[in-house]
Amino acid sequence: MKAAFAYMGNIYLPLRILFAELGIELIVPPSPNKRTLELGTQLAPETMCIPFKITLGNIVNAMEMGADTVMHTTGFWSCRFGYYGRLYCYILKDLGYKFHHFDVSGSRFKEHYQLVKSLTKNSDTIAFKSILKAMYKSWNKSNLMEFMEQITRNIRPFEIDKGKATRILNRYLKALDKISSIKVIKQLKKRFINEVNSIKKDLSRQPLKIKIIGESYCVIEPFVNFNLIQVLGENGILVDPFLTAHKWLGFHSARLGNPERKVIKKLAHPYWKYNVGGEDENAVGYSLLAAQQGYDGIIGLHPFGCMSSNAVQPVLQKISRDKNIPYLDIGIDEHTSETGFYTRIDAFISVLEKRRKMTY
Amino acid sequence: MKPRIGIARALYSFYHFPLWRKFFEELDCKIVLSPPTTRKMLVDGVKIAPVEICLPIKAFLGHIALLSKEVDCILVPRMVCINPHRSAQPNKMCELKYGCPKAIGLPDMVKALFDNSTHILDLTIDERIMDQRQSFRKIGRLFSANNKKILQAWNSALIEQERYESLLLDGLRPSEIFSQDILEKNKSSTLHSFSDDAKYDSNVPRKRTQKNAEKIGLAQIESAKICVPKPQIGLIGHPYLIYDNLLSLSLFDTIEKLGVGIQSVSSVSNTTIDEEMKQISGVHWFYELDIIGSTAYFLKQKSIAGLLFAFSFSCGTSAVVSEIIREELLDFYDIPSITILFDEHTASAGLLTRVESFIDLLTRKPRAMSRL
Numbered sequence: 001m002k003a004a005f006a007y008m009g010n011i012y013l014p015l016r017i018l019f020a021e022l023g024i025e026l027i028v029p030p031s032p033n034k035r036t037l038e039l040g041t042q043l044a045p046e047t048m049c050i051p052f053k054i055t056l057g058n059i060v061n062a063m064e065m066g067a068d069t070v071m072h073t074t075g076f077w078s079c080r081f082g083y084y085g086r087l088y089c090y091i092l093k094d095l096g097y098k099f100h101h102f103d104v105s106g107s108r109f110k111e112h113y114q115l116v117k118s119l120t121k122n123s124d125t126i127a128f129k130s131i132l133k134a135m136y137k138s139w140n141k142s143n144l145m146e147f148m149e150q151i152t153r154n155i156r157p158f159e160i161d162k163g164k165a166t167r168i169l170n171r172y173l174k175a176l177d178k179i180s181s182i183k184v185i186k187q188l189k190k191r192f193i194n195e196v197n198s199i200k201k202d203l204s205r206q207p208l209k210i211k212i213i214g215e216s217y218c219v220i221e222p223f224v225n226f227n228l229i230q231v232l233g234e235n236g237i238l239v240d241p242f243l244t245a246h247k248w249l250g251f252h253s254a255r256l257g258n259p260e261r262k263v264i265k266k267l268a269h270p271y272w273k274y275n276v277g278g279e280d281e282n283a284v285g286y287s288l289l290a291a292q293q294g295y296d297g298i299i300g301l302h303p304f305g306c307m308s309s310n311a312v313q314p315v316l317q318k319i320s321r322d323k324n325i326p327y328l329d330i331g332i333d334e335h336t337s338e339t340g341f342y343t344r345i346d347a348f349i350s351v352l353e354k355r356r357k358m359t360y
Numbered sequence: 361m362k363p364r365i366g367i368a369r370a371l372y373s374f375y376h377f378p379l380w381r382k383f384f385e386e387l388d389c390k391i392v393l394s395p396p397t398t399r400k401m402l403v404d405g406v407k408i409a410p411v412e413i414c415l416p417i418k419a420f421l422g423h424i425a426l427l428s429k430e431v432d433c434i435l436v437p438r439m440v441c442i443n444p445h446r447s448a449q450p451n452k453m454c455e456l457k458y459g460c461p462k463a464i465g466l467p468d469m470v471k472a473l474f475d476n477s478t479h480i481l482d483l484t485i486d487e488r489i490m491d492q493r494q495s496f497r498k499i500g501r502l503f504s505a506n507n508k509k510i511l512q513a514w515n516s517a518l519i520e521q522e523r524y525e526s527l528l529l530d531g532l533r534p535s536e537i538f539s540q541d542i543l544e545k546n547k548s549s550t551l552h553s554f555s556d557d558a559k560y561d562s563n564v565p566r567k568r569t570q571k572n573a574e575k576i577g578l579a580q581i582e583s584a585k586i587c588v589p590k591p592q593i594g595l596i597g598h599p600y601l602i603y604d605n606l607l608s609l610s611l612f613d614t615i616e617k618l619g620v621g622i623q624s625v626s627s628v629s630n631t632t633i634d635e636e637m638k639q640i641s642g643v644h645w646f647y648e649l650d651i652i653g654s655t656a657y658f659l660k661q662k663s664i665a666g667l668l669f670a671f672s673f674s675c676g677t678s679a680v681v682s683e684i685i686r687e688e689l690l691d692f693y694d695i696p697s698i699t700i701l702f703d704e705h706t707a708s709a710g711l712l713t714r715v716e717s718f719i720d721l722l723t724r725k726p727r728a729m730s731r732l
Contacts, residue, residue, distance in 0.1 A: 079461060083680045307676035
């Protein structure tokens with residue numbers, strides 16, 4: 001069984017080993033690029049959101065590379081993310097592909113179990129063991145990936161040799177993708193810490209602190225946000241995205257719950273009562289938290305046309321006025337140009353720097 | 361002094377206004393309904409609203425801006441979750457239907473856009489937690505301490521809503537019903553007695569609307585003395601768009617002037633919609649059920665020569681619903697269809713051109729003629 005896979009940041013890292021341990025080969029297409037976007041835009045309905053178009057491009061690429069199964073989630077809540085799978089299937093069928101589709105949403109656990117059992121010689125013991133082992137290994141990998149990404153983000157504003165932390169991160173992520181033993185993962189972590197400690201830093205700098213909120217795909221996937229997190233970091237700004245690939249897996253896929261989520265929900269409630277998808281409740285909650293924690297500014301990224309993000313904009317602007325924290329919102333679609341995007345970011349950073357000078 | 365409650369003549373009022381009006385009037389409130397959307401109201405709404413949001417919400421905000429100075433509080437509905445099978449408890453969670461994200465966040469959005477002097481009456485309908493009668497009871501307690509009175513108000517409101525829906529099936533437009541208080545005049549035509557668990561379905565048979573439409577068509581033919589049968593098209597879209605003359609740029613009148621009969625979404629009864637939706641699974645947006653169900657129904661009618669879909673640009677749900685309709689319905693029938701997107705920049709000249717060319721296609725195409 002060869003599963004087609006769609007990108008979202010580095011999520012392929014823990015997922016590849018999860019499926020490999022269960023006997024499913026994950027076909028990882030080229031990471032999102034201009035061609036993926038063109039393909040997705042051509043095939044998708046015009047007013048669908050950009051995450052749909054890019055993930056569709058990825059899946060079609062994966063089908064071209066020999067995948068025979070499409071994995072998708074469904075969900076009966078307000079946002080249209082739950083319909084992605086259905087639309088992928090329509091479009092692939094129209095293109096003439098023969099494929100199976102598999103719903104990976106949590107409510108279908110029995111089906112998942114049956115699938116794994118069929119791949120592991122129809123034995124309950126082996127199936128159960130495989131699932132536990134797969135989850136343990138992928139969780140460890142995901143944790144290390146999150147750790148490395150977070151350290152890199154925190155070091156970038158302080159490094160003297162611009163880009164060094166990113167280069168180290170990329171090397172280690174490549175290495176992490178290849179290993180599958182827990183022992184080696186732990187050794188890799190130690191080596192990473194040593195190497196990162198040896199980077200020359202100027203700790204006297206006082207970088208601006210910016211929170212990035214918005215729709216999960218736009219915040220996590222570098223192709224969509226024009227590599228914003230890396231670029232801002234290398235220009236001396238401490239960037240804190242509210243969501244990363246690891247946290248998305250934890251919040252959404254495994255629903256592990258988190259005391260932080262309860263705090264966010266409680267904070268957001270006076271401003272926004274229901275969670276309608278598209279990370280709107282989180283956007284409101286994390287903005288309030290950022291204001292409390294003294295961040296210099298908030299950048300909100302969302303796909304053009306995202307219903308939930310549009311609905312929550314007035315609330316975020318009110319929070320920005322009430323709490324006196326600058327907020328920049330950018331809607332991204334296939335026509336957004338990198339130059340236009342960074343012009344707005346530059347102007348926003350200038351505003352933050354001037355505000356800082358006025359208060360010091 | 362009666363409390364004045366403002367209700368916008370926009371969005372979900374086109375579905376539920378008679379219910380709301382009757383309920384609050386029975387609780388000794390005065391209902392102030394905003395006038396039909398004007399250009400100034402739309403411009404005001406566009407200034408306040410988030411840039412990318414759909415046209416009906418921009419109009420709604422314009423209505424709120426107008427009402428905020430005139431009334432004590434404004435009713436803003438929050439349609440979270442609705443049980444479409446009104447007389448029975450749903451068997452599974454997936455049978456419950458939800459509003460679109462903007463419907464769910466509407467009161468929060470309005471609170472953030474208007475200052476504290478505008479009081480919002482948040483009518484939350486979330487049938488996962490409590491059924492509609494209890495939600496109305498909760499809000500009714502703000503106006504009356506008498507539970508019996510609140511229950512009677514709810515019962516009367518349900519009767520009023522039933523009458524409204526039966527008049528819609530007869531082909532009347534919502535704005536006619538709102539402004540002329542036709543409901544008062546039609547009190548004698550109650551179709552069946554009300555009981556607590558009554559369905560919203562009307563007993564008006566489907567054929568009545570058909571006959572009306574055909575009668576009008578035949579009368580026009582006789583007067584024009586031309587032996588060309590009058591084509592009928594199915595007009596599908598949300599009522600708050602197609603029945604708002606300004607937002608839809610008088611779409612109804614434009615089509616009728618071109619000599620074509622219209623059967624719209626409101627002329628399809630709830631029972632028919634439920635029946636048609638049995639074949640399409642997995643759609644959970646409450647206000648889209650009408651759209652898909654009526655499309656499925658119209659495709660089976662030999663009198664319908666073509667379908668015109670009227671959606672708003674940036675309506676998130678319609679992007680998905682259009683695909684579902686195309687793949688699971690339209691592809692199986694040989695019938696012309698056109699989709700027109702509306703936003704605040706749509707011009708009537710462009711709309712007229714598109715509608716005219718579509719109707720030309722219907723009258724000239726031999727296959728279309730054979731369906732008449």
